[in-house]
Amino acid sequence: MSNPVIDLLDLKKYFKEVKAVDGVSLSINQGEIFGLLGPNGAGKTTILNILCTLLKPTSGNAIICGHDINKDKDAVRRCIGIVFQDPSLDDQLTAYENLDLHGRLYHIPKDKRKQKMEELLELVELSDKRNVMVKTFSGGMKRRLEIARGLLHQPEVLFLDEPTLGLDPQTRRHIWEYIEKLNRDTKVTIILTTHYMDEADVLCNRVAIIDRGKISAIDTSTQLKKQIGGEVISIKTEDEFHPDQPWIKNVNKHDGCINLTVEEADQKLSLLMNIAQEKKINIDSVTIHKPTLEDVFLHFTGKTIREEEANWADAVRTRRRSRSR
Ligand SMILES: Nc1ncnc2c1ncn2[C@@H]1O[C@H](COP(=O)(O)OP(=O)(O)OP(=O)(O)O)[C@@H](O)[C@H]1O
Ligand SMILES: [Mg+2]
Incomplete structure (x- = not known):
């Protein structure tokens, strides 16, 4: 209650x-x-x-x-x-x-x-x-x-x-x-x-x-992580990779990584690797993890908390600089 x-x-x-x-x-x-x-x-x-x-x-x-x-x-x-x-x-x-x-x-x-x-x-x-x-x-x-x-x-x-x-x-x-x-x-x-x-x-x-x-x-x-659901596959690549598939529940890009939220990540990973190969995408590394609060934050705000803090620090610095001028 x-x-x-x-x-x-x-x-x-x-x-x-x-x-x-x-x-x-x-x-x-x-x-x-x-x-x-x-x-x-x-x-x-x-x-x-x-x-x-x-x-x-x-x-x-x-x-x-x-x-x-x-x-x-x-x-x-x-x-x-x-x-x-x-x-x-x-x-x-x-x-x-x-x-x-x-x-x-x-x-x-x-x-x-x-x-x-x-x-x-x-x-x-x-x-x-x-x-x-x-x-x-x-x-x-x-x-x-x-x-x-x-x-x-x-x-x-x-x-x-x-x-x-x-x-x-x-x-x-x-x-x-x-x-x-x-x-x-x-x-x-x-x-x-x-x-x-x-x-x-x-x-x-x-x-x-x-x-x-x-x-x-x-x-x-726990529920916030569940709302994202499934697992997150993070693919590090310097190429433009757009694996548009109906089973991809969410896509986020940051830090040179594309993060894809999917169900049954192990199976989806091999499908993704096939798509990457067809499109001649060079992949540096791949990781799979259960959603963390960091992923939740990224999902809801489009940014990681660190990026948000960096932007904020930049804004403060800019404000200070313009004031000192
Ligand atoms: N007294 C004030 N006058 C003008 N702006 C203010 C004042 N207090 C807070 N702000 C502005 O309001 C916003 C929110 O500030 P706040 O201190 O609530 O953030 P916060 O989430 O507690 O941040 P932090 O994690 O750095 O403590 C910021 O942009 C801040 O510059
Ligand atoms: Mg505070």
């Missing part, structure tokens, strides 16, 4: 001509780990900032735990916790002091605050570092402390903006384990943003693919 705690209703946020969020509607169920997956500049942080009531939407609305983000900011703020994309701990304070400060800001009574802080330091395995100044912490330890802080006032919903950005693979896995554990133990609903395919794949119950302010697809990662 679905039980939505968050409803986004045609949410839009325009910054002058930039349509950062361009009509996003979705529902997130109680207890879900929900991922917003998209490249740099897709609009992920803007969505979170609107849901946290830090930004006013241009139009549209969202209801969080029954409260309207446009009309009832305080009630919304009471039921959410957030871990920002950019680190926001006080480096000159200890782990304990950082948590305590947050608890006081939320007016959590002293005894309750102490008890919660102990529990959470335990949960993120930082109990023995409680009196250590945060400036000596590693990136992963800081992230864990920020997650603990976001949970201190027992929010029903926790927003995590790029929880593992810039962390090494081992630390990222560790953070995933904490996120899963706290979702399991506290039943908190978690909405996270990421541009890591593996993070969305492993951690999230459902994923929304977001590109240029719009949602291109929402489902479990």
Whole structure:
């Protein structure tokens, strides 16, 4: 049974001509780990900032735990916790002091605050570092402390903006384990943003693919991959190869590869090789794989997430250059 705690209703946020969020509607169920997956500049942080009531939407609305983000900011703020994309701990304070400060800001009574802080330091395995100044912490330890802080006032919903950005693979896995554990133990609903395919794949119950302010697809990662169906044959060739066949379900070209989605790839591969031979196409290599989230992203947006990020970086560089002129 679905039980939505968050409803986004045609949410839009325009910054002058930039349509950062361009009509996003979705529902997130109680207890879900929900991922917003998209490249740099897709609009992920803007969505979170609107849901946290830090930004006013241009139009549209969202209801969080029954409260309207446009009309009832305080009630919304009471039921959410957030871990920002950019680190926001006080480096000159200890782990304990950082948590305590947050608890006081939320007016959590002293005894309750102490008890919660102990529990959470335990949960993120930082109990023995409680009196250590945060400036000596590693990136992963800081992230864990920020997650603990976001949970201190027992929010029903926790927003995590790029929880593992810039962390090494081992630390990222560790953070995933904490996120899963706290979702399991506290039943908190978690909405996270990421541009890591593996993070969305492993951690999230459902994923929304977001590109240029719009949602291109929402489902479990398994279902998203199933929507593509079959298998993907990637053929690397420098020649123009157009194997127009009715059994090819989808075609994408990028990085000097033509990617064909087909059923029964082993059989189709020999047919494709025959066609290539007839057309005198030189093939450098061929691989077959089950669809990945990367293929899903390519299917729905026509680009890989890396290409999107490269385009975005180019656009930013161009803008900077024209400004400096
Ligand atoms: N305060 C602002 N003023 C003007 N433009 C903004 C502002 N905040 C965001 N934008 C623009 O809105 C778009 C979406 O930005 P946003 O930060 O939401 O993307 P994101 O998906 O979180 O990206 P990243 O993965 O890099 O964090 C970008 O084009 C960005 O430049
Ligand atoms: Mg962001």
